[in-house]
Amino acid sequence: MTREIFAEKIVLLRKTLYYVSYSMLPNPADQEDAVHECIQKGLQKCHTLKDDRALKAWITRILINECYNLLRKKKREFPAADIPVVTPTLEDTSLFDAISSLDEKLRLPVVLHYIEGYTTKEISNILRSPEGTVKSRLVQARRALRKVLEDQEEIL
Amino acid sequence: MTRIDGSLVYGEVTDRFDACIAHALQVAASPMKRKRIPAVLLAALITLLIAGGAVAIASKVGLLDLLPWFQGEQMDHLVTPVVDQTIANPMKGISFTGQEAYYDGQRVYYVIEAVPTAQDTVLAYGARLLAEDEQEARMYGNTVLGVTVQPSLSEASIPRLGLEAHRNGASILLVGTAELVSGFSPDVLEVHLTLGSHASGYDAALEQSEMTLRIPKTTEPSAQAYTGTFVNDLLSVESVSLTYTPLELSITVSYQPLLAACQGLRYVVEGSPVNSDVRDITTQIDMATGQFTDRFVIQPSGALPKEILLWVVRSEDVLILDTGTQTISMRKASLVYQDDGSVTLSTPKNERE
Numbered sequence: 245m246t247r248e249i250f251a252e253k254i255v256l257l258r259k260t261l262y263y264v265s266y267s268m269l270p271n272p273a274d275q276e277d278a279v280h281e282c283i284q285k286g287l288q289k290c291h292t293l294k295d296d297r298a299l300k301a302w303i304t305r306i307l308i309n310e311c312y313n314l315l316r317k318k319k320r321e322f323p324a325a326d327i328p329v330v331t332p333t334l335e336d337t338s339l340f341d342a343i344s345s346l347d348e349k350l351r352l353p354v355v356l357h358y359i360e361g362y363t364t365k366e367i368s369n370i371l372r373s374p375e376g377t378v379k380s381r382l383v384q385a386r387r388a389l390r391k392v393l394e395d396q397e398e399i400l
Numbered sequence: 401m402t403r404i405d406g407s408l409v410y411g412e413v414t415d416r417f418d419a420c421i422a423h424a425l426q427v428a429a430s431p432m433k434r435k436r437i438p439a440v441l442l443a444a445l446i447t448l449l450i451a452g453g454a455v456a457i458a459s460k461v462g463l464l465d466l467l468p469w470f471q472g473e474q475m476d477h478l479v480t481p482v483v484d485q486t487i488a489n490p491m492k493g494i495s496f497t498g499q500e501a502y503y504d505g506q507r508v509y510y511v512i513e514a515v516p517t518a519q520d521t522v523l524a525y526g527a528r529l530l531a532e533d534e535q536e537a538r539m540y541g542n543t544v545l546g547v548t549v550q551p552s553l554s555e556a557s558i559p560r561l562g563l564e565a566h567r568n569g570a571s572i573l574l575v576g577t578a579e580l581v582s583g584f585s586p587d588v589l590e591v592h593l594t595l596g597s598h599a600s601g602y603d604a605a606l607e608q609s610e611m612t613l614r615i616p617k618t619t620e621p622s623a624q625a626y627t628g629t630f631v632n633d634l635l636s637v638e639s640v641s642l643t644y645t646p647l648e649l650s651i652t653v654s655y656q657p658l659l660a661a662c663q664g665l666r667y668v669v670e671g672s673p674v675n676s677d678v679r680d681i682t683t684q685i686d687m688a689t690g691q692f693t694d695r696f697v698i699q700p701s702g703a704l705p706k707e708i709l710l711w712v713v714r715s716e717d718v719l720i721l722d723t724g725t726q727t728i729s730m731r732k733a734s735l736v737y738q739d740d741g742s743v744t745l746s747t748p749k750n751e752r753e
Binding site: 251254255258259261262263266267272275276279280283284287332333334336339340343355358359360361 | 402403404405406407408409410411413414416417418420421423424425
């Protein structure tokens with residue numbers, strides 16, 4: 245894949261980059277740092293990508309790695325600090341609150357499957373986890389989401 | 401559950417985010433325009449800084465196996481590769497073997513390995529870890545066998561005796577450590593282990609067995625001095641000494657701050673311990689004293705690295721201790737934190753050979 249085609253496709257994948265980075269990093273500045281690094285790495289290596297259809301999964305994997313790198317660096321620099329979660333500007337944030345309340349290992353499969361539409365097999369490749377693990381995490385996540393949303397309804 | 405519109409969860413992509421993408425594409429497309437951090441800014445940033453050790457894990461090679469290679473003849477007396485062990489009543493489903501041990505008169509360390517003897521058996525240690533393994537084993541219809549170990553020493557004066565479990569492929573490594581009170585130092589230490597196995601879902605142990613490890617006393621090794629120099633914008637490293645036992649790696653670095661602004665400031669020392677678990681070490685040091693010492697806890701059954709890395713945070717200079725030749729060298733590289741918690745080096749393009 246050429247750098248020009250990569251740049252065109254990346255613009256089309258902006259929503260994917262936004263949702264995945266937001267699901268892992270609560271702070272917009274960190275999301276932008278991760279996406280910036282991810283795009284730079286993608287541009288450096290895009291010539292190695294033989295099949296254009298693999299771009300979305302490939303760039304998602306790079307972005308997830310960058311998010312992990314950033315989280316680790318932050319943890320090392322500010323081990324005791326709690327990173328404040330920036331809530332998106334929405335009328336109803338119940339879905340955001342519910343998904344954000346999930347443990348990260350459950351949250352990422354939910355975002356990849358239910359928002360990005362990846363199959364469990366594809367998620368298994370992206371996260372380098374067995375497909376069985378992905379399936380069981382989705383089951384756990386659904387259960388947890390149902391409970392959180394029911395609790396929210398009761399409060400309302 | 402059907403597809404969710406991401407904008408209902410995270411909102412619409414912000415203009416700022418779009419600008420970030422455009423900027424990243426623009427910057428990456430013109431690498432010649434990338435700016436280097438000026439020295440003055442670097443000096444301002446160095447309120448962080450200096451060194452640490454990072455290392456890779458080798459889960460199957462015993463630590464003690466590598467000691468002779470690491471420090472040659474001087475370390476021979478430390479090696480206790482053969483653990484004198486007796487075991488009563490071998491159990492069904494699991495075999496236990498003493499892998500390695502060390503006892504220096506004050507501290508004791510041992511590794512025993514629990515191996516499933518049936519192919520479809522998954523081992524779980526106690527109840528506190530491997531919940532996922534257990535869950536997956538259930539999904540695939542395997543047998544889950546719990547392992548418990550209760551260590552004790554024949555002598556009473558033991559302030560603490562710890563035990564950790566680590567996954568090692570299909571088997572579990574059980575690592576015990578204890579620190580003895582001063583003045584108590586037999587030539588051969590006996591560690592008694594009560595081994596238990598139980599099937600998943602049962603509270604009581606189904607089978608029990610006894611194991612005794614007899615570990616002869618060894619003495620502390622002497623420190624090794626490394627030769628070479630390391631100079632970057634911030635400091636000059638003049639000497640490094642390294643002391644190693646199977647329990648601990650200690651690195652002492654003497655250095656000279658090169659910038660006046662560095663003197664008297666406090667710095668944060670960062671590092672990852674030997675054998676790459678994510679267990680960050682953060683130490684406050686005083687640059688004016690010109691010396692710092694870091695101690696890294698050795699993880700079980702890990703190999704000693706051929707290279708130990710010390711780095712200046714936010715700079716691209718990495719100091720490398722070559723444990724084979726005991727020399728110091730330097731190369732330009734940046735650190736990359738891997739998913740498994742280990743740290744690797746990324747060499748800048750213009751430095752690659």
